[in-house]
Amino acid sequence: MWKYMSQEQILLVLLGNALLLVRRRLCGWKKIHTRFGLVVGPLRSTCYHKNLRNGSGCFSKRRDISISCSAGVDKDSYVPSNEKPTDSRVIYAVAPAMGHNQESHPESHLRVPSIVNALEKMELTPKFRGSAIMELREFKPASIDDIASVHTRNYVTGLEKAMDRASEQGIIFIEGSGPTYATANTFEDSLIAAGAGISLVDSVVEASKLSQNQPIGFALIRPPGHHAIPKGPMGFCVFGNVAIAARYAQRVHGLKRIFIIDFDVHHGNGTNDAFYEDPDIFFLSTHQDGSYPGTGKIDQIGQGDGEGTTLNLPLPGGSGDIAMRTVFDEVIVPCAQSFKPDIILVSAGYDAHVLDPLASLQFTTGTYYMLASNIQQLAKDLCGGRCVFFLEGGYNLDSLSHSVVDSFRAFLGEPSLALEFDNPAILYEEPLTKVKRAIEKVKHLHTL
Numbered sequence: 001m002w003k004y005m006s007q008e009q010i011l012l013v014l015l016g017n018a019l020l021l022v023r024r025r026l027c028g029w030k031k032i033h034t035r036f037g038l039v040v041g042p043l044r045s046t047c048y049h050k051n052l053r054n055g056s057g058c059f060s061k062r063r064d065i066s067i068s069c070s071a072g073v074d075k076d077s078y079v080p081s082n083e084k085p086t087d088s089r090v091i092y093a094v095a096p097a098m099g100h101n102q103e104s105h106p107e108s109h110l111r112v113p114s115i116v117n118a119l120e121k122m123e124l125t126p127k128f129r130g131s132a133i134m135e136l137r138e139f140k141p142a143s144i145d146d147i148a149s150v151h152t153r154n155y156v157t158g159l160e161k162a163m164d165r166a167s168e169q170g171i172i173f174i175e176g177s178g179p180t181y182a183t184a185n186t187f188e189d190s191l192i193a194a195g196a197g198i199s200l201v202d203s204v205v206e207a208s209k210l211s212q213n214q215p216i217g218f219a220l221i222r223p224p225g226h227h228a229i230p231k232g233p234m235g236f237c238v239f240g241n242v243a244i245a246a247r248y249a250q251r252v253h254g255l256k257r258i259f260i261i262d263f264d265v266h267h268g269n270g271t272n273d274a275f276y277e278d279p280d281i282f283f284l285s286t287h288q289d290g291s292y293p294g295t296g297k298i299d300q301i302g303q304g305d306g307e308g309t310t311l312n313l314p315l316p317g318g319s320g321d322i323a324m325r326t327v328f329d330e331v332i333v334p335c336a337q338s339f340k341p342d343i344i345l346v347s348a349g350y351d352a353h354v355l356d357p358l359a360s361l362q363f364t365t366g367t368y369y370m371l372a373s374n375i376q377q378l379a380k381d382l383c384g385g386r387c388v389f390f391l392e393g394g395y396n397l398d399s400l401s402h403s404v405v406d407s408f409r410a411f412l413g414e415p416s417l418a419l420e421f422d423n424p425a426i427l428y429e430e431p432l433t434k435v436k437r438a439i440e441k442v443k444h445l446h447t448l
């Protein structure tokens with residue numbers, strides 16, 4: 001039809017289409033976030049313009065429109081002034097990345113909604129618990145500078161530019177990333193996920209100054225982050241959410257020493273690499289021996305100034321509740337005690353559950369309850385209760401949801417529902433001799 005139109009008419013049609021596209025995508029974004037509890041604030045231009053100033057592609061289209069995702073934000077803090085978590089026990093933020101999805105992919109957009117639905121069903125939301133459980137509803141996406149504290153700017157701008165191609169093709173695969181897909185929403189959704197984690201760091205730090213009964217933060221976010229390496233995405237992960245939050249805690253809150261516990265069934269190679277030579281960030285990962293991505297051998301302990309502040313403990317296939325309780329008592333506790341952290345961040349992956357389809361450990365809901373409860377106590381004992389959990393893996397929607405539900409109950413000091421959720425009949429004997437050998441070796445390597 002173009003040949004029958006004047007240049008001006010063509011321009012108007014293109015402009016109209018562009019506005020329609022932007023409006024559709026904005027409406028989708030608003031709908032998604034309203035559905036899962038994220039409130040899109042009054043129309044204002046601050047964060048996207050500030051955060052995406054280097055960008056092009058789909059975000060640059062948005063510069064002509066005004067949106068905001070936060071309100072009443074202090075200059076140096078992401079916690080909105082009207083949300084002060086003084087008497088909360090749990091503060092969580094939801095970033096479901098509904099537009100980042102590939103059909104039948106295990107890392108799907110159903111994961112976070114299934115957790116949120118389970119929390120509602122089990123009456124573990126503010127609606128049922130008042131101020132004891134707080135949902136952080138207003139937060140900003142992470143800025144490019146936040147992301148670039150861990151990742152190269154080339155990667156960040158390259159991914160943003162790739163959004164145009166993803167927009168045309170619907171979905172793209174990023175080569176050599178093991179494999180990681182991207183849709184037109186991936187860049188935006190990943191900034192929101194990292195922003196949720198950062199905001200929870202603000203919340204727990206602020207609460208630790210005001211309250212004796214410090215709340216735990218839980219970032220119910222995706223895409224996950226612990227495989228993403230400084231120069232690219234990897235293994236379903238786009239930005240290293242926990243690593244970005246660690247750097248943020250140091251830079252903005254002056255917290256020097258960060259202790260990261262990663263109990264996802266896979267090795268958190270991205271976090272490992274980001275801090276391998278950093279003596280102030282202790283990275284402790286338990287994972288299934290031989291599982292993706294094959295890194296995280298027991299003798300990978302950091303190097304240079306960071307030698308000794310990386311601890312990798314590969315567990316033999318079949319390890320379960322007994323193994324992890326022993327690891328907690330004999331490895332995690334003494335390690336954290338001697339490191340003396342200012343905050344504990346947790347890469348909370350639920351794919352070590354016996355029902356998870358991607359691995360072969362035998363954690364149960366009860367194991368995750370124990371981890372949540374014990375890590376909370378560790379944070380109280382060592383660092384003023386400052387602690388944030390970040391969702392990583394977990395691909396069986398039932399075991400994932402139940403395990404997060406039971407983690408919330410642990411944070412509240414309520415009894416576990418593991419007896420209701422778990423089926424001991426499907427468990428088999430743990431390889432405890434091999435587990436003991438691995439624990440002894442790691443204790444020897446790290447002088448525990």
Ligand SMILES: [Zn+2]
Nearest residue numbers: 264266351393
């Ligand atoms: Zn995993």
